[in-house]
Amino acid sequence: MTRRRYDPASGIAIPDDAPRPPRSGPRADRAFTANVLGTLALTVVDRVSIGASRATRHGANGPAALITLLWYPDRPIAFLADRLRISHPGAVQLVDRLQVDGLVERIPALDGRTKLLALTPDGETAALAVLAARRDVLERAVGALDDEQVRAFADAAGAMLEALADTLLTSEFMCRLCDELACPDARCPVERAEPTPPHRRGTGYGVPDTRDR
Numbered sequence: 001m002t003r004r005r006y007d008p009a010s011g012i013a014i015p016d017d018a019p020r021p022p023r024s025g026p027r028a029d030r031a032f033t034a035n036v037l038g039t040l041a042l043t044v045v046d047r048v049s050i051g052a053s054r055a056t057r058h059g060a061n062g063p064a065a066l067i068t069l070l071w072y073p074d075r076p077i078a079f080l081a082d083r084l085r086i087s088h089p090g091a092v093q094l095v096d097r098l099q100v101d102g103l104v105e106r107i108p109a110l111d112g113r114t115k116l117l118a119l120t121p122d123g124e125t126a127a128l129a130v131l132a133a134r135r136d137v138l139e140r141a142v143g144a145l146d147d148e149q150v151r152a153f154a155d156a157a158g159a160m161l162e163a164l165a166d167t168l169l170t171s172e173f174m175c176r177l178c179d180e181l182a183c184p185d186a187r188c189p190v191e192r193a194e195p196t197p198p199h200r201r202g203t204g205y206g207v208p209d210t211r212d213r
Helices: 026-055 061-071 077-084 088-100 121-142 147-164 168-174
Strands: 004-007 012-015 104-108 115-119
Touching: 026 061, 026 121, 061 077, 061 088, 061 104, 061 115, 061 121, 077 088, 077 115, 077 168, 088 104, 115 121, 147 168
Parallel strands: none
Antiparallel strands: 004 012, 104 115
């Protein structure tokens, strides 16, 4: 059994082999910041998940599927599976459930053989409700900052996102619930991240931005 030391000040039990970050200085600040970031990230995820679950069902992949098809309609199931990093059979089952609920429909492609996915009117309403629930949580958090802090946080968060965007697939997965209208391609830190191919940056990962044309 691991030996532990009880800290009377905090009331926690500290294993003897637990890493002990510095008490002061830059390294202590980084350890504290990393821990606060982890708590913030988990809290945001929890609250967004609660809000999304009220707007739709089907677990975590349901809201992500609706948001994906909101921004990228008329795509095959393979596109959805890649975007959500789930197996093709898993994507088929997810789409089946969404279709039963009247949120997604399969439409024939031009070749007459392939089926493409599109949101129904109810599906679009549900997707927008997911975005609204997510936005409420995030705006509440950002609302605690003044304008200068918002700019500084955006720069810091962007740098961290760039550091975590390992591959194109990971990058697309990271953005599966994004409000893409709030994050233009030219500002998106994930778009800027390596090793995204330079010729695909600023194009929504292969989807041209035609909003201003």
